[in-house]
Amino acid sequence: MSDKRKTKIHVENLTLIFGKRKQEALKLLQQGISKDEILKRTKCTIGVNNANLEIKEGEIFVIMGLSGSGKSTLIRCLNRLNDPTSGKVFIDDFDITRESNKELLETRRTKMSMVFQKFGLLPHRTILENAAFGLEIRGEEKESREKKAIHALETVGLQGYEAQFPSELSGGMQQRVGLARALANDPEVLLMDEAFSALDPLIKSDMQDELLQIQNKLHKTIVFITHDLDEAIKIGDRIAIMKDGVVEQIGTAEDILTNPASEYVEAFVEKVDRKSIITAETLMFKKNTVVEINKEGPKGVLRKMRAVGLDILPVEDDSKKFLGYVWVHDVLKLEKAKETTIEKALKTEVPSVYKNYTVEEMLPLITGIRYPVAVVDEDSGRLLGIVSQTSLIIEATRYEMDEVMELKEKANEI
Amino acid sequence: MEKLIDIGKYIEIGINALEENFSGLWGAIDNLISWTVDSINSVFLILPFYVIIALVTIGAYYAKAGKKAFTKEGAGKAAGMTAFVILGLLLVWAMGYWKEAIQTTTLVIVSTVIALILGIPLGIWSARSNMANAIIRPILDLMQTMPAFVYLIPAIFFFSVGNTPGVIATVIFSLPPAVRLTSLGIRNVPSDVIEAGYAFGATEKQILFKIQLPLAKTTILAGINQVILLALSMVVIASMVGAKGLGSIVYQGIQQNNIAKGFEAGLGIVVLAIILDRITQSIAKK
Numbered sequence: 049m050s051d052k053r054k055t056k057i058h059v060e061n062l063t064l065i066f067g068k069r070k071q072e073a074l075k076l077l078q079q080g081i082s083k084d085e086i087l088k089r090t091k092c093t094i095g096v097n098n099a100n101l102e103i104k105e106g107e108i109f110v111i112m113g114l115s116g117s118g119k120s121t122l123i124r125c126l127n128r129l130n131d132p133t134s135g136k137v138f139i140d141d142f143d144i145t146r147e148s149n150k151e152l153l154e155t156r157r158t159k160m161s162m163v164f165q166k167f168g169l170l171p172h173r174t175i176l177e178n179a180a181f182g183l184e185i186r187g188e189e190k191e192s193r194e195k196k197a198i199h200a201l202e203t204v205g206l207q208g209y210e211a212q213f214p215s216e217l218s219g220g221m222q223q224r225v226g227l228a229r230a231l232a233n234d235p236e237v238l239l240m241d242e243a244f245s246a247l248d249p250l251i252k253s254d255m256q257d258e259l260l261q262i263q264n265k266l267h268k269t270i271v272f273i274t275h276d277l278d279e280a281i282k283i284g285d286r287i288a289i290m291k292d293g294v295v296e297q298i299g300t301a302e303d304i305l306t307n308p309a310s311e312y313v314e315a316f317v318e319k320v321d322r323k324s325i326i327t328a329e330t331l332m333f334k335k336n337t338v339v340e341i342n343k344e345g346p347k348g349v350l351r352k353m354r355a356v357g358l359d360i361l362p363v364e365d366d367s368k369k370f371l372g373y374v375w376v377h378d379v380l381k382l383e384k385a386k387e388t389t390i391e392k393a394l395k396t397e398v399p400s401v402y403k404n405y406t407v408e409e410m411l412p413l414i415t416g417i418r419y420p421v422a423v424v425d426e427d428s429g430r431l432l433g434i435v436s437q438t439s440l441i442i443e444a445t446r447y448e449m450d451e452v453m454e455l456k457e458k459a460n461e462i
Numbered sequence: 463m464e465k466l467i468d469i470g471k472y473i474e475i476g477i478n479a480l481e482e483n484f485s486g487l488w489g490a491i492d493n494l495i496s497w498t499v500d501s502i503n504s505v506f507l508i509l510p511f512y513v514i515i516a517l518v519t520i521g522a523y524y525a526k527a528g529k530k531a532f533t534k535e536g537a538g539k540a541a542g543m544t545a546f547v548i549l550g551l552l553l554v555w556a557m558g559y560w561k562e563a564i565q566t567t568t569l570v571i572v573s574t575v576i577a578l579i580l581g582i583p584l585g586i587w588s589a590r591s592n593m594a595n596a597i598i599r600p601i602l603d604l605m606q607t608m609p610a611f612v613y614l615i616p617a618i619f620f621f622s623v624g625n626t627p628g629v630i631a632t633v634i635f636s637l638p639p640a641v642r643l644t645s646l647g648i649r650n651v652p653s654d655v656i657e658a659g660y661a662f663g664a665t666e667k668q669i670l671f672k673i674q675l676p677l678a679k680t681t682i683l684a685g686i687n688q689v690i691l692l693a694l695s696m697v698v699i700a701s702m703v704g705a706k707g708l709g710s711i712v713y714q715g716i717q718q719n720n721i722a723k724g725f726e727a728g729l730g731i732v733v734l735a736i737i738l739d740r741i742t743q744s745i746a747k748k
Contacts, residue, residue, distance in 0.1 A: 129660055156663030168658030172676050182662040184672070233662070 056237065056269040057103040057126060062135035064121055064293075067092030070133050083292060095121035095130070097293040108263060108270045110284030112277060112316075118293035119273045123239050126271060127160050128152055139237065157186040161230035165242035167222045169214040169229075175201065176210035178225050182233040193232075200232035201225075203262060220251035224258075231262070240272045244279065256283050277320055281305075289313050306330050326443050328410060328423045329403035332433030339363045339390065341371060346383040346390055349374060362422060362431055363394055370424045370431040372396040395419070401435075402426045407443045414440060477616050488620045495626045499572055506564045514564075515551045522547045522737065525744040543740055550733035559708060559730050566697050566707030567734060569625065573632035573693045578686060581637045585644025585685075586670065595645065602638040610635050610696060614703050628697065628705025636692035643685025647678025683746030690738050694731065708734075 065073045073092035076085070083094050096118045103109045113119045124130040125137055128144060137144045144155060161182060169178050176194060177184075179201050183193035201207055204224040214222055223243060230238055244252045260283060263270065274280050280287045281301040288298045289312075297309035305325055308314035337356045339349050341363050353361060359376040371394060378393035399413035400422040410421050414437050421435040441452050481488070506514065523531065523540045530536030554563045588595040613634055617627035651674050659669045675682075701709030708727045715724025 127661060129657060153663045153665065156661060158663075160661075162658070162661035164654055164658055164661075166652070166654040168652075168654040170655060170673065170677070172679075181658075181672075185659070185662045185664045185668055229662075239661075 053104040053106060055102050056105040056140065057101070057271070058136075058138040059099055059101040059103075059122075059125075060136040060138070062096055062099045062122070062125055062137060063133050064095040064118075064125060064130055065092050065133045066095050074133055094118075094293045096125065096132075098135070099290075099293075099295045101288060101295065101298065103269060103271060104285075105269055106267045107285040108272055108283050110272045110274060110280040110287045111290060112274055112280040112284075112287055113290035114275055116292075117290040119275075119290050120241055121293075122290070123241055123271055123273050126237075126239060127156055127162060129162075157182070158233070159235055160237040160239055161233045161235040162239040162241065163223070163226045163230050163243040165245050167214070167219075167226045167246075169222060169225055171214055173213075174210065175206065175212050175214065175217070175225050178214065179228040179232050181229055186233075196234075197228070197232045200228040203231055204228045204258065218251075220247050220255060223247060223255065227259075227262075231266075236269060238268045238270045240270060242273050242275070245274065245276065252279070259283060277316060281320065281325055289316065301325050302327060302330060323408040323411075323444055324406050326407045327403060328401050328405045328421065328435055329432075331407070331435045331439050331443060332403070332423045333436065334433040336362060336431065336434050338431060339374060341365055341390065341394065344390065345388045346379050346393075349379050349390055350376070350383060353379070360420070362434060363390070364431060367428075368431070369429040370400065370422055372398050373419055373422075398422060400424050403432055407440060410435065410440055411444055477619065481620060492621045492624075492626045495572065495629050496624065499568055499625045499629065502568045502571065503565055506568065507561060511551075511555050511560050515548060515555075518551065518737070519544055519547050522741050522744075525741045528744075543744075546740075547737055550737060554730045554733055557726050557730065559711065559727060562706070562708045562711055562727070563730050563734060566694070566709065566731070569629060569632065569697045569700070569705055569707055570690060570693045570734075570738070573629050573636060573696075574686070574690050576629070576633045577637045577640050577689050577693065580633070581640025581685075581689070582644050582682065585641040585682075586648060586675075588641065589645040589648035589674075590670075598641060602641055605634055606638045610699050611702075614699070618703050623704030625705050627703040628700030631700050631703065632693050632696040635696045636689045639685045639688035639692065643688065644678065644682050647681030647685075648674045650681065651677040680746055683742065687739060687742040687746060690742055691735060694735050694738065698731065 063074060063077065065077070067073060067090060069090040069092055073086050073090045073094070076089065077094060077097065081089075083097075087093055099118075099122055101109070111119045111122060121130055125132045126139075126144070128137075128147075132145055135145070139155065139159060142151075142155075144152070147155060170181065173181070176197055180193040180197035183196055188196075198207075198210065201210065204227050206221065206224050206228060209217065209221070214225065217225065223246075226243070244255045247255060256279060259270075272280075272283060284301060286298060286300055287304055289296045289304065291310075291312050297304055297313050299307075302325055304313060305317050305320060305322055308317055337352055337358070339352065339361050342365065344352075349361065353359065353376050360373050362373055363371045365371055373395050374390055374393045375395070378395075379390060382390060382393050398419045399410075399417070401410055401413070401424075403423050403425075405423075413421060418437070420437055421440065423432045423435060424430060425432055438449070438452055438456065441447070441455075442449065445452070447455075523544050526540035526543050527536030530539070554560060584598060588598045610631065614627065614631050617630045621627045621630065655673055655677065656669060659673045664672065697705060697707055698709035698712055701707065701713045708730045711727035712724055712731070714720070715722075715727060
C-alpha cells in the first residue's frame with residue numbers, strides 16, 4: 049500500500065565522514081576498507097555509510113539505532129545541519145545537497161521543521177514567542193505569526209500557557225512547545241530527533257499517542273529518530289535500523305520482527321513484545337487443502353484427510369466463501385450412515401479473523417476449543433489461510449515447538 | 463648583562479613612526495575625546511548637586527526594585543541601597559570633592575562607552591571564530607598584565623597630558639573583560655538552541671541577535687560591570703598623565719605627603735565604586 053504513495057524524501061548513496069581528510073577517507077571507504085582501519089589511517093570517522101532511503105509522503109518513517117549508529121547524523125543530512133560528504137538527498141525532486149545557501153534557508157523555513165531531544169527552546173522568550181520562532185525567522189508579521197502559534201499550541205494541548213516561560217513547564221510540556229514550534233511553520237516534513245527520549249516513560253507514551261493523533265489529522269511526512277524499538281514499533285509505519293552508520297534493514301515493524309536481516313537486528317528485536325505486532329497474515333499457513341461443500345461427499349473428504357494427514361479440514365462453498373470445519377470422526381459417522389453430503393458434519397461456530405489481527409487479539413478466541421483459527425478476506429469472506437493453535441502459543445509464549453506439544457498433550461489428558 | 467636583543471628600541475621606532483605619520487588622526491581623536499569629556503562635565507556641573515543625587519537615587523532604586531518599584535516588597539528590597547546612595551553622595555559633596563567626583567565619573571563613563579563599543583564586537587568576533595580568538599586572546603593577556611604605567615608613556619607621546627591619554631589608558635586597561643565575557647557568554651549558549659535556530663532557517667545575523675546575544679546578556683552585563691570597576695580603578699593612575707578628578711587629588715596627596723587629602727579622595731572613589739557596582743549588578747540580575 050505504501051508503494052502507491054509519492055516519494056517525499058529520497059536519500060541516495062549518502063555518506064558522511066567526520067574529520068579533515070574526508071575525500072581520502074571516502075576513497076578508502078569505497079574500496080571496502082574497514083571503519084577502524086580508516087580511522088587509523090586518516091583520523092576520520094564514518095558517520096553515515098552509503099545510506100539509501102525512500103520516505104513516502106504522509107508516512108512516519110522511523111530510523112532506529114543505538115547511540116553512535118549514525119541515525120542523528122543521518123537526519124541532520126536531510127536539512128543539511130550536517131553536510132553530506134557524498135551522495136544526494138532529494139526532497140520532492142530537489143536535490144538539497146546542491147542547494148545554494150539561500151535556497152537552503154528557504155527549505156528550512158518552509159518545508160521542514162525539526163523537533164529536538166533537548167527541546168532547544170529559548171529560555172528568555174515566552175511559550176508563545178517560542179512557538180512563533182520559526183515564523184519570526186522567516187519574517188512573518190507579529191499578528192499573523194502569533195495567530196498561527198496560538199493555533200499550534202492548541203493542537204498540542206497547551207492553550208493557556210502562552211505567557212509562561214519554558215523553565216516554568218515540565219519536560220513533557222516543553223517538548224509540546226517544541227512540537228508546536230515545528231507545527232506552526234506548517235512544514236511538509238517533520239524531523240524529530242529523539243524527540244521523546246528525554247521524557248519519563250508515561251509522558252513519553254502520552255506524547256507518542258498525541259503525535260499519532262496529530263498525524264491522523266495533518267498527514268505530514270515524519271522522520272523520527274529513536275533508540276527505543278518499542279517506540280519505533282508503536283509509531284513507525286516503516287522502520288530503518290542502523291548500525292555503525294549503515295542502514296541494516298528497512299521494513300514495517302512486522303517485517304523486521306519476523307525476518308531480521310542480520311544478527312544485529314535479530315538481537316535488537318529479541319526483547320520486543322511480539323504478541324501485539326505479529327499478525328494472522330504472518331502466522332497463517334496458506335496452501336491449505338479445503339473441502340468444497342457441494343462437490344465432495346464423506347468418502348472424498350476422508351481420502352483428502354488421509355492424504356494430508358489431518359483430522360480437520362476447512363470447508364468452502366461454491367464462491368470459495370469460508371463456512372467452517374469438518375472433523376474426521378464426524379465425517380466417519382456420516383460415511384457409515386451412507387450420507388452423500390457432509391453438510392451435517394459442518395461446524396460453523398469456529399474462530400475466524402481478518403489478516404491484520406494480532407496474536408494478542410487471536411489468543412482469547414482459542415481458549416476452551418480445539419479449532420485452528422481461520423483467516424478470511426474482509427470483503428469476499430474467502431479463506432486466506434489457517435493459523436494453528438500451536439503456532440499461536442509458540443508466538444505468545446516464545447516456548448520451543450516440543451515444549452508446546454508436550455503442554456498440549458498434558459492439556460488433552462486433563 | 464649586555465642586551466642581546468633590543469625589543470624596546472624597535473617598539474620605540476614603531477611608535478615614533480605612528481606618531482609622525484598619523485598625527486592628524488591622533489589630533490582628531492584628542493579633540494573628540496576632550497570635547498566629549500568637557501561637554502559631559504559641564505552638563506553635570508551646571509545641575510545642582512542635589513538634582514544629581516536625586517536622579518542617581520531614583521535610578522538606583524529602579525535598578526534594584528525593577529518591576530516591583532511601586533510595591534512594598536520592592537521598596538524593602540531597594541531600601542538599603544537607596545540609603546547608601548544618598549548618604550554616600552552627600553558625604554562626597556560635604557567633603558568638598560563634588561566637582562572632582564563628577565570629573566571622575568565622566569572619565570569612567572566615556573572610557574566605558576569606548577571600551578564597550580570596541581570590546582563587545584571583538585568579543586562577538588572571537589566567540590564566532592576560533593582564529594580570531596587565537597589572535598585576540600594573547601593581546602588581551604598582554605593588555606591586562608602589562609603594568610598600566612607602561613602604556614601611559616606612549617599615551618602622553620600621542621596626546622600630550624590631559625584627559626585624553628587618561629581615557630585611552632583607561633580604555634586599554636578596562637577593555638579585556640568586555641571582550642572576554644562577551645565571548646564567554648556567547649560560547650556558553652547551549653548548542654541545541656543554536657542548532658534549533660539553524661534548523662528553522664535562521665541566518666547568521668538572526669542567530670546572533672535573536673539567540674546568542676539575548677542568552678549571553680547576563681554574562682555580557684557582568685563584563686560591563688567589570689569594565690566600569692576597572693575603569694574607575696584606572697582613573698587614579700590616569701591622573702598621573704593629567705586626567706582630572708578624584709585621582710588627581712589622591713596623586714596630590716601622595717606628592718604633598720597629605721594623609722587627610724589622600725584618604726578623603728580615596729573614600730570618594732570607594733563610594734563611587736560601590737554605587738556603580740551595585741547599580742550595574744542589579745541591572746545584570748534582571
